[in-house]
Amino acid sequence: MTTTPDITLRSRLTTDCELHLPGDPGYDTARLAWNLAVAQRPAAVALPRTPEEVADVVRAAADAGLRVAPQTTGHGAAALGEQDLDDVVLVKLAALTGATVDPTARTARVLGGTQWQEVVEAAAPYGLTALHGSAPDVGVAGYLLGGGLSFYGRSHGVAVNSVRAAEVVTADGALVRASATENADLFWAVRGGGGNLGVVVALEIDLLPYAEVYAGMLLWDRERAPEVLPAWVEWSRTAPESATTSLRVMSFPPLPELPPFLSGRDLIIIDGAILETDADADAVLAPLRALGPEMDTFARVPAAALTQVHMDPPVPSPAVADHSVLGPLDDEAVATLLAQVGPGTRSGLMFAELRHLGGAFARPAAGGGVLASIAGDYALLCLAMAPTPEAVVAGKAAAFSVVRAMAPWAQASLVPTFAETRVDASRFYGDEEWERLLRIRAEVDPHRVFVANHAL
Template sequence: MTTAVETFDTLRGKLTGTLALPGDPQYPALATGFNVAVTPKPLAVVEAADERDVAETVRFAAATGHAIAVQATGHGLVDPLEDAILVLTGRLGECVVHPEGWARVGAGVRWQQVIDAAAPHGLAPLSGSAPGVGVVGYTTGGGLGPVARTFGWASDRVRAVEIVTGDGELRRATPDEEPDLFWGVRGGKGALGIVTAIEFDLIPLTTLYAGALYFAAADAATVVHTWREWSASLSRAATTSLAFLQLPNAPGVPEPLAGKFTVAVRFAWTESAESGQAALTPLRAAATPVVDAVQTIPYTAIGMIHSDPADPMPFSEKAGLLSAFPAEAADALLAAAGPESGSPQVIVELRQLGGALAEAGEHPSALCHRDAGYSLILIGVPVPPVLPLLGPHAASVFTALDPWVTGGALPNVGSGTGAERIARSYDPATLERLTAIADRYDPANVFRAGQVPVRRA
């Protein structure tokens, strides 16, 4: 009888990259993710050296009945993957910026690499708030970034993708070539295959008037209600979010924020600094910030707006969408998660949507919920003594906001798996079309593991 090790040795012999099984010295370092609260335990890990390794692994999985999951940076790992082969694409590092306004990158490239490569040409990508996140996973999940109200979703800027589908074929998808794949991979995340390279348009932008204002807990109600009214009147030159923070008293956390409840207003303005200062005046006048970090910055420093953690850490998330944020919703959020609530969450963030995000892209895609008004996410650190409190509290916040909760979710915002999460990510017509495309290109249903598959075994 052929053993599991012998079966995987067949695959190992076809790879240029590395294959690691449980017990192999390389396995612990490869089978890891950004969220250290999740311990991946895949059947095997393949660190692909090129797209041929990806195709060989997918063909092997289809032939042997195994599932496939994929990661580049580990930010999207949300379950143990105990019945799957984990394909790592971090070594696919091609990054070419074309001065005429577009880029081609491999699946292992992170946003900061593209930002730095584009800057000398006066260009910028529609990156996320955390420049250490991988380009492909972020973009295929829609891509909601710090300048999104001005320029829209990152997925709408995609020109082409190269993708290994469930039949083990490497295909190129554009609006004219494999148009169904092109439609589905933009918003469908990993449902239709493993993207090995992606091409997308850049924007002509070198600087921003951007950063964050941080306010004391005593000013929370004033700031929330001012932000609510002020943000509703903003032009699409502004992208903003509001966050309740309870950052630890730890190295690297500024003293005015460490160990305290604070309210952060994130702000990015894509027009002149003078007009940005004028636009921000009502927030600066609402209360005196304990930290005012809004200034003219190079686009290469875009990560400082949100100052997301750069190192792996444990966390739990719950996310959803709101249709609106009236005064009653602001009061409900303050009561449920504000400074007097006893909230165990480290971050409760509300991002204003609208502007260019509400508009259809040049080419239709699987990205849904463009009509949502706000994105809400709660992030906690699941360690004692707050561990048992995080889930019930997050649920209570959404209950408090129920009149404005749409029931939808963005594929990239918040972790989650399974049919319930999939149904929240896509409307019925989109999910039906995604499923039909997956049936065609993945007859063995190898892409049934990971964050947002459209089918389950």
């Protein structure tokens, strides 16, 4: 779609939805993404507070010949920032937040701009939690609509399968409910098709019955990587589905705000959650603990504390990353990864991460949507901090270099929430699912009003 930005957008609104156009004093703050390395410059930024304001903005934008990009936090903004946004209204959902728990049904209704920590804290008093990801401040909608890899995932599957219903503002500005029994095609497509189908203003999700969870991390100096990496890979081959873990080789700059065990250090860290009794979890972890970690925080903790285990940055940060999905890793794969990021190397990355997949991740849920399962053994994510334009270029090259080295073990598929750069979106889905997704998209958004970070 090629259109000229229409500066009459404001006059087309029938609500007093907050709107910032280029040149407005608030525009530069409003367009900021959580990922500060992304310089998104849309035609306008809207900050709706209600579903009605969302519908108003979508209608006004479509009338003005503009497109609409839904965004919650901008954690996943990198692939959007690579697109031409001259004719795009960025609809930031940050003011549309809230989570209401129904403890009897074990569900939550979550507004479209809510971050995970709010849901986790709302569920905790009832002894419940959710299939959230590693970070407390990732948006529920952006994460779920891209699949969602949780530390509960090898037991409970791709997080989007927990969505029971979605309330969506569609391209014509209508607010519709999509569930197994209402607008079933849209419901199927939005569960993995992300912001390509509409603006999600609320989600109804299933919760998990965990008040506490056995979770934590094991940490070694990177010098130990030649023992720890192959041991974890070997362990992960037979680890029970109750264990979902990640292994990261990490490098931290010397910074006063970091705790001494991280500041200025190169480390190898295994973390995650094990849905077992303490005794059984200890038995599962025993082969890794036998490697004598310098720090071992695995213990039974309140489920709400699981969002802290991965130590994700607590504030907006500039980062670039690359990703692939790997199959089984043999000795050569382990040696290749060590040659890239092991002792003595200077990869330029903050981390190279392997998230253990398999188990319920690989099993399509009955009645699931377009992304009901994720195949593969490990999701590889290579990330570099990128505070300057030069660091963006260097970081992208560093991340790409490790992903390329691991290509002999990579599958064709990718995970939407881990894919930072623009990729061929068909790689997220099976062939039949991709065709059906395109058909449904053409029906619900024939003029291609919506643009997602991973545009179809």
